Amino acid sequence: MTAKQLLQQHKLKRTSCREGMLELFxxxxxxxxxxxxxxxxxxxYDRTTxxxxxxxxxxxxxxxxxxxxxxxxxxxxxxxMTREHQHVHFFCTHCETTKCIQTDVEIxxxxxxxxxxxxxxxxxxxxxxxxxx
Amino acid sequence: MTAKQLLQQHKLKRTSCREGMLELFxxxxxxxxxxxxxxxxxxxYDRTTxxxxxxxxxxxxxxxxxxxxxxxxxxxxxxxMTREHQHVHFFCTHCETTKCIQTDVEIxxxxxxxxxxxxxxxxxxxxxxxxxx
DNA sequence: GTTCTTGCAAAATATTTGCAAGACG
DNA sequence: CGTCTTGCAAATATTTTGCAAGAAC
Numbered sequence: 001m002t003a004k005q006l007l008q009q010h011k012l013k014r015t016s017c018r019e020g021m022l023e024l025f026x027x028x029x030x031x032x033x034x035x036x037x038x039x040x041x042x043x044x045y046d047r048t049t050x051x052x053x054x055x056x057x058x059x060x061x062x063x064x065x066x067x068x069x070x071x072x073x074x075x076x077x078x079x080x081m082t083r084e085h086q087h088v089h090f091f092c093t094h095c096e097t098t099k100c101i102q103t104d105v106e107i108x109x110x111x112x113x114x115x116x117x118x119x120x121x122x123x124x125x126x127x128x129x130x131x132x133x
Numbered sequence: 134m135t136a137k138q139l140l141q142q143h144k145l146k147r148t149s150c151r152e153g154m155l156e157l158f159x160x161x162x163x164x165x166x167x168x169x170x171x172x173x174x175x176x177x178y179d180r181t182t183x184x185x186x187x188x189x190x191x192x193x194x195x196x197x198x199x200x201x202x203x204x205x206x207x208x209x210x211x212x213x214m215t216r217e218h219q220h221v222h223f224f225c226t227h228c229e230t231t232k233c234i235q236t237d238v239e240i241x242x243x244x245x246x247x248x249x250x251x252x253x254x255x256x257x258x259x260x261x262x263x264x265x266x
Numbered sequence: 267g268t269t270c271t272t273g274c275a276a277a278a279t280a281t282t283t284g285c286a287a288g289a290c291g
Numbered sequence: 292c293g294t295c296t297t298g299c300a301a302a303t304a305t306t307t308t309g310c311a312a313g314a315a316c
Contacts, residue, residue, distance in 0.1 A: 013269095013270060013271070013314085013315050013316075014315075014316095015270090015271065015272085015314075015315075016314095017271085017272080018271095034305095045272080045273090046272070046273050046274075047305090047306085048272080048273070048274080048306090048307085048308090049271080049272055049273070051305090051306065051307075052271075052272080052307095053271090056271095065202065067200065067202050067203050069198065069200050070200050070203070070206060070280085070281085073203060073305090088242055090244065090248060093251065101242065101244065101245070103242050103243065105241075105242065105243075107240055107242075108238075109221055109234065109236050109238070109240075109255070109257060110236065110238075111223065111234065111257065111259075112234070112262070113262065114261070114262030114265055115223060115259060115260070115261055115262055115265075116259045116260045116265055117257050117258070117259040118226065118258050118259040118260070119257070119258045119259070120255065120256070120257050120258070121255070121256045121257075121258070122242070122253065122254070122255050122256075123253070123254045123255075123256075124242060124244065124250050124252070124253045125250070125251050125252045125253070125254070126244075126248060126249045126250040126251040126252070127248070127249045127251070128247070128248055129245070129246065129247030129248055132247055132248075132249055145295095146289085146290055146291075146294090146295060146296070147290075147291090148289075148290075148295090148296065148297085149289095150296085150297080151296095167280095178297080178298090179297070179298050179299075180280090180281090181281090181282085181283090181297080181298070181299080182296080182297055182298070184280090184281065184282075185282095185296075185297085186296090189296095203305085203306085206280090
């Protein structure tokens with residue numbers, strides 16, 4: 001799957017900003033922040049454009065957003081694996097690497113009477129393989 | 134446990150802002166936002182004071198912070214139940230009510246080789262008992 | 267050529283910091 | 292009275308909006 005195909009598949013205009021962002025997402029094993037994208041695209045685009053592109057790609061479901069406390073916002077491709085209801089993210093508290101974790105176990109939490117669950121976000125914080133102590 | 138006791142126990146000065154905040158937390162079954170606290174304390178304190186009081190109470194471990202995406206930040210008392218490594222919050226996408234959910238089930242997620250878990254935050258989104266459709 | 271996207275400027279929002287005045291113990 | 296806390300002003304950061312020029316199809 002290429003950036004071009006992803007955009008066409010979702011009937012989105014193929015602009016260089018969107019295509020550049022998607023290429024970076026496709027090449028990365030980890031979630032990326034706005035700043036990381038900006039650096040790698042050599043600051044070619046305005047911040048406003050990034051924000052609007054994020055919204056477009058989020059709405060299309062091509063990427064999803066990962067927010068860690070209020071510290072950090074990252075984005076990652078939505079793959080079949082991450083499209084699931086149940087979605088686990090790992091955040092390294094040392095290097096801030098953030099990634100989607102595959103899980104086969106079905107997690108169920110008993111809610112109080114009258115509460116209804118739509119989705120569940122799970123964030124695990126710790127040290128990644130490069131930062132292990 | 135009273136607000137006064139909580140502050141003394143943690144060797145914190147007993148100021149009216151801290152005490153007022155803690156009284157609201159003690160009386161509430163749900164997490165509260167800065168705005169909710171401000172309204173209920175009739176805007177008696179500066180925003181800066183709230184932020185600094187949050188930091189003080191967070192550092193002391195008296196309260197904890199719940200961030201929902203980037204939309205909303207709430208705070209709730211840290212009770213023995215919520216002091217656990219594993220922490221479940223419920224967020225109602227209609228009325229934005231946010232609360233800590235008790236769970237006895239121990240959730241374990243297999244991390245990739247070399248990754249180490251310190252903590253896990255679980256956020257369940259859905260409708261609360263008042264907003265159920 | 268019509269519609270959607272971009273860049274710029276500016277506004278809105280959330281949060282942090284410095285400093286002098288004031289409250290707590 | 293010494294130390295910690297508050298309020299104000301201002302800085303910083305993030306995100307949103309309006310509008311005219313430009314690109315995509």
